[in-house]
Amino acid sequence: MSSAAITTVLAFLIFTFTYFLSKLFLHPKQKTINHKKPPGPPSLPIIGNLHILGTLPHRTLQSLSKQYGPIMSLQLGQVPAIVISSSKAAESFVKTHDIVFANRPELVGAQIMSYGCKGLAFSKYDSYWRSVRKLCTSKLLSASKVEMFGPIRKEKLDVLVKSLEKAALEGEVVNVSEAVENVIEDIVYKMVLGRSKYDHIDLKRLVQDVMALIGAFNMADYVPWLGTFDLQGLTRACKRTNKALDEVLEMIISEHEQTTNTDKTRHEDFVDILLTFKHQNIDHGSEQNHVIDRTNIKAILLDMVVASFSTSATTIEWALSELLRHPRVMKNLQDEIQNEVGNKRMVEEKDLKNFNYLDMVVDETLRLHPVSPFLLPRECRENITIDGYFVKEKTRVIVNAFTIARDPNVWSENAEEFCPERFINKKLNYEGQEFESIPFGFGRRRCPGIQLALRTVRLSIAQLVHCFNWKLPYNISPSNLNMDEKFGQSIHRAQHLHAIPSYRLAGDGKLE
Numbered sequence: 001m002s003s004a005a006i007t008t009v010l011a012f013l014i015f016t017f018t019y020f021l022s023k024l025f026l027h028p029k030q031k032t033i034n035h036k037k038p039p040g041p042p043s044l045p046i047i048g049n050l051h052i053l054g055t056l057p058h059r060t061l062q063s064l065s066k067q068y069g070p071i072m073s074l075q076l077g078q079v080p081a082i083v084i085s086s087s088k089a090a091e092s093f094v095k096t097h098d099i100v101f102a103n104r105p106e107l108v109g110a111q112i113m114s115y116g117c118k119g120l121a122f123s124k125y126d127s128y129w130r131s132v133r134k135l136c137t138s139k140l141l142s143a144s145k146v147e148m149f150g151p152i153r154k155e156k157l158d159v160l161v162k163s164l165e166k167a168a169l170e171g172e173v174v175n176v177s178e179a180v181e182n183v184i185e186d187i188v189y190k191m192v193l194g195r196s197k198y199d200h201i202d203l204k205r206l207v208q209d210v211m212a213l214i215g216a217f218n219m220a221d222y223v224p225w226l227g228t229f230d231l232q233g234l235t236r237a238c239k240r241t242n243k244a245l246d247e248v249l250e251m252i253i254s255e256h257e258q259t260t261n262t263d264k265t266r267h268e269d270f271v272d273i274l275l276t277f278k279h280q281n282i283d284h285g286s287e288q289n290h291v292i293d294r295t296n297i298k299a300i301l302l303d304m305v306v307a308s309f310s311t312s313a314t315t316i317e318w319a320l321s322e323l324l325r326h327p328r329v330m331k332n333l334q335d336e337i338q339n340e341v342g343n344k345r346m347v348e349e350k351d352l353k354n355f356n357y358l359d360m361v362v363d364e365t366l367r368l369h370p371v372s373p374f375l376l377p378r379e380c381r382e383n384i385t386i387d388g389y390f391v392k393e394k395t396r397v398i399v400n401a402f403t404i405a406r407d408p409n410v411w412s413e414n415a416e417e418f419c420p421e422r423f424i425n426k427k428l429n430y431e432g433q434e435f436e437s438i439p440f441g442f443g444r445r446r447c448p449g450i451q452l453a454l455r456t457v458r459l460s461i462a463q464l465v466h467c468f469n470w471k472l473p474y475n476i477s478p479s480n481l482n483m484d485e486k487f488g489q490s491i492h493r494a495q496h497l498h499a500i501p502s503y504r505l506a507g508d509g510k511l512e
């Protein structure tokens with residue numbers, strides 16, 4: 001065993017012993033009211049239930065919910081937690097009592113990456129968060145802004161189609177996952193930051209590192225006294241990544257400050273919009289006088305890039321995977337689009353409102369493959385009793401969106417199957433009022449960029465299935481396509497999706 005490993009083990013044993021001594025002598029047992037907790041699995045000292053989560057925690061908790069019920073207690077290290085695993089339980093907890101569960105817990109990675117949680121995703125629920133959310137929804141993510149960025153989506157998807165057309169002519173096997181990630185990267189960076197890629201900076205890798213580190217399991221979040229030692233090295237990794245990303249964001253903001261007054265023809269992006277609010281009070285109705293400074297701008301931009309990139313790319317990847325596994329669904333979707341636009345032109349955004357089956361495919365993809373298996377965790381702001389269960393202040397509430405969307409009591413016995421037709425008479429609006437499928441969250445903390453994400457996802461899928469037929473390579477049949485998951489802040493495919501395209505359009509539809 002290496003000296004570093006021995007030191008780590010000794011440090012853990014010493015502090016475990018110290019912990020027990022402090023519990024025994026410094027915190028003697030006191031009489032407490034016998035509050036009823038939700039049922040849950042037995043826990044171990046120090047680590048609680050952390051040892052049972054496994055490599056795919058969303059599936060582990062799905063299995064446990066069948067034994068302990070849709071409202072389940074866990075002890076995550078020193079953090080008490082409640083896991084919500086049904087739409088009825090979610091509605092009971094966070095629709096009726098949304099404001100009680102509107103806080104975010106303090107996570108080490110989020111604190112470092114998000115500049116002390118000054119962005120939108122991880123900020124605690126207070127007047128600052130309300131001001132930032134109002135700014136983002138009205139100035140960055142409004143319906144008019146979604147329309148304004150239409151030319152960017154068209155330009156980048158045209159480039160993708162042209163590159164795939166070339167691959168089709170040569171009969172190449174395409175790494176579809178990589179192609180989708182690249183086009184979404186271009187769209188998001190152009191929309192948010194005003195440019196696509198740097199030759200000397202791998203911005204995509206930095207963003208992926210941020211997502212991986214924030215989504216990583218960090219013992220310090222659950223056993224805080226271990227945070228000082230950073231036994232996993234995650235705090236150091238977060239600081240390194242944040243430093244590298246901060247340099248990039250500083251450079252981008254400086255570029256915008258220098259060009260704003262000289263180039264009046266440049267397309268306005270999120271950085272331009274946020275800079276117009278720099279040093280201004282963003283909520284004149286608040287007594288707190290929240291002023292946007294450079295740090296706030298960087299935190300908000302990072303949230304926008306990470307959220308936009310992960311949601312869209314992951315959903316498109318899973319949708320194409322399911323379409324390749326279900327040729328009948330693929331043909332139905334291609335027929336719907338071709339009946340509307342013909343085979344001599346590409347899909348335009350104005351066509352999307354006519355594609356009912358496409359909407360069903362997207363709804364079913366988001367149901368089976370929610371962007372995040374667990375919604376970003378919430379934290380109880382006060383003691384409360386719900387459905388006869390006592391929930392203590394600071395309890396962490398984990399909503400298992402993956403399990404909720406596969407509940408056979410709601411979605412019938414074929415809940416694990418990909419079947420878009422289940423939405424023929426059911427339309428999801430994702431605005432947080434329906435709890436059967438909640439890929440974008442609900443209530444006050446739901447994702448504010450729902451319409452922007454859906455527009456990008458729908459157009460990308462429509463374009464790819466209309467312009468190309470797809471088949472699996474290497475004698476892989478639809479029935480044995482690997483659909484294993486890789487757990488993280490988003491659930492990606494464990495293996496990249498590969499397929500062979502063949503061009504479908506004729507005449508004027510062909511790109512020159």
